[in-house]
Amino acid sequence: MLGHAFPAVLAAAARGDEEAFGTLWRDLQPRLLRYFAVAAPATAEDLASETWLAVVRSLDRFSGGEPAFRAWVFTIARRKVLDWHRRAARRATEDLAANGPVERAAPDDPAATTLEGLSTRAALAVVATLPADQAEAIVLRVVAGLGVDQVASLMGKRPGTIRVLTHRGLRKLAERLGPDRISGMV
Amino acid sequence: MGRRPDGDADPLALDGETVERLLVSELPPGQAPPEYAPVAALLAAMAAPPSQEELDGQAAALAELRTVTMTRAAHRPSERRRRRRVGLAAVAVAGALATGGVAAAATGHLPEPVRKATRSILVTVGSGEPASTLPPSASSTQPPGSGHAVQPPPPTAATVPAPGGPGVAAAASPGLKGLCGAYLAGKGAETGRKLNATAFQALARAAGGEGKVQAYCQRLQPPRPKPGNTKPKDPEKDPKPSDQQPGTHEHPGQRQGNPQATRSRSR
Numbered sequence: 001m002l003g004h005a006f007p008a009v010l011a012a013a014a015r016g017d018e019e020a021f022g023t024l025w026r027d028l029q030p031r032l033l034r035y036f037a038v039a040a041p042a043t044a045e046d047l048a049s050e051t052w053l054a055v056v057r058s059l060d061r062f063s064g065g066e067p068a069f070r071a072w073v074f075t076i077a078r079r080k081v082l083d084w085h086r087r088a089a090r091r092a093t094e095d096l097a098a099n100g101p102v103e104r105a106a107p108d109d110p111a112a113t114t115l116e117g118l119s120t121r122a123a124l125a126v127v128a129t130l131p132a133d134q135a136e137a138i139v140l141r142v143v144a145g146l147g148v149d150q151v152a153s154l155m156g157k158r159p160g161t162i163r164v165l166t167h168r169g170l171r172k173l174a175e176r177l178g179p180d181r182i183s184g185m186v
Numbered sequence: 187m188g189r190r191p192d193g194d195a196d197p198l199a200l201d202g203e204t205v206e207r208l209l210v211s212e213l214p215p216g217q218a219p220p221e222y223a224p225v226a227a228l229l230a231a232m233a234a235p236p237s238q239e240e241l242d243g244q245a246a247a248l249a250e251l252r253t254v255t256m257t258r259a260a261h262r263p264s265e266r267r268r269r270r271r272v273g274l275a276a277v278a279v280a281g282a283l284a285t286g287g288v289a290a291a292a293t294g295h296l297p298e299p300v301r302k303a304t305r306s307i308l309v310t311v312g313s314g315e316p317a318s319t320l321p322p323s324a325s326s327t328q329p330p331g332s333g334h335a336v337q338p339p340p341p342t343a344a345t346v347p348a349p350g351g352p353g354v355a356a357a358a359s360p361g362l363k364g365l366c367g368a369y370l371a372g373k374g375a376e377t378g379r380k381l382n383a384t385a386f387q388a389l390a391r392a393a394g395g396e397g398k399v400q401a402y403c404q405r406l407q408p409p410r411p412k413p414g415n416t417k418p419k420d421p422e423k424d425p426k427p428s429d430q431q432p433g434t435h436e437h438p439g440q441r442q443g444n445p446q447a448t449r450s451r452s453r
Contacts, residue, residue: 016259018251026236026241030236049247056254127228138209142209167202170208171200173225
């Protein structure tokens with residue numbers, strides 16, 4: 001979050017100022033990568049690049065505050081995910097079935113199975129095992145830092161539905177991660 | 187969630203507020219409900235600070251920015267200046283057209299500042315087409331009351347339609363034009379009653395008042411052989427100029443000097 005600095009940074013970035021753009025990029029790129037890790041694993045970096053290309057091209061036409069900007073960027077990102085799924089639906093299914101997020105979790109890695117050492121990657125891999133809507137809602141709230149209404153708008157659902165999705169998702173995570181169930185995390 | 191039939195509380199039950207606090211990282215594992223401590227840790231890991239790996243692509247992203255910026259500047263040197271205005275101007279125009287559109291409907295002109303902003307947006311949206319492709323000052327060359335034959339779609343920010351006049355007709359949706367058609371066709375008797383109350387109210391809102399619907403609808407219609415009716419001369423229906431939206435550009439030839447017109451038809 002850039003806070004008060006945001007309007008000036010945005011304006012400069014829209015004019016092509018590289019330092020300003022870099023600030024925006026550093027704030028959002030990790031979030032985008034993590035979002036894609038759950039929504040479109042194995043192609044996160046490509047989709048992030050495509051997202052930034054679209055952002056750069058329309059940056060001087062955007063007007064709004066920081067929360068709106070973040071929502072806008074993730075709207076673009078989500079569209080990239082949907083496009084990708086459409087283009088490669090079969091391949092995506094096969095990938096997940098054959099390798100799944102397990103590949104990223106490295107289940108026999110002690111760091112992945114102790115809570116203190118839980119890596120970002122492992123955490124995202126676990127979330128990716130949830131039903132897609134629950135996973136997406138949780139990631140958009142926790143990683144993208146979007147509010148309920150923004151997530152609702154992005155996913156084309158009602159805010160109440162988003163609350164139910166995240167509630168159920170957390171509950172499922174609790175079922176899988178309970179203190180005596182770590183070995184069953186994968 | 188809730189109580190199970192055998193009376194034991196569901197250990198995984200969560201209230202909405204706790205869910206919310208978990209999602210915004212306000213509950214570290216030590217403070218979360220015990221069953222959710224692992225979840226809290228997982229969420230914290232998800233929201234951890236960026237890793238060096240995640241920040242690796244910055245140079246490539248900056249290169250892309252450079253390319254886009256330079257391409258844009260090379261193709262349209264003045265484009266950047268105009269584009270800068272699109273964000274603000276588009277919003278201003280969209281708002282002004284909504285209100286100024288009514289003024290335009292009555293006067294046949296857009297208010298000056300709106301016209302200028304609109305022109306700049308049209309150039310921008312036209313993706314760099316030279317300004318000469320715009321109709322020469324679409325609003326000012328049009329005789330008042332002649333209406334527009336073209337019926338472009340309603341404007342939205344940054345997508346104001348090009349040639350055809352960003353003025354009168356652009357401000358009215360096709361639905362309003364249809365209502366106007368019905369209204370004018372039915373006038374003579376109880377004009378307002380020919381449309382149902384809801385439809386008439388929609389027209390009244392667009393026109394800025396029930397007493398202004400007549401003039402508003404006349405502006406929207408294609409030229410008609412009604413020389414004497416290019417209004418508003420009728421003191422009963424002519425709204426006071428000060429009733430117009432702020433910023434209205436009064437056209438001298440238009441109003442026949444009715445600054446103190448009183449309307450006998452009560453609004």
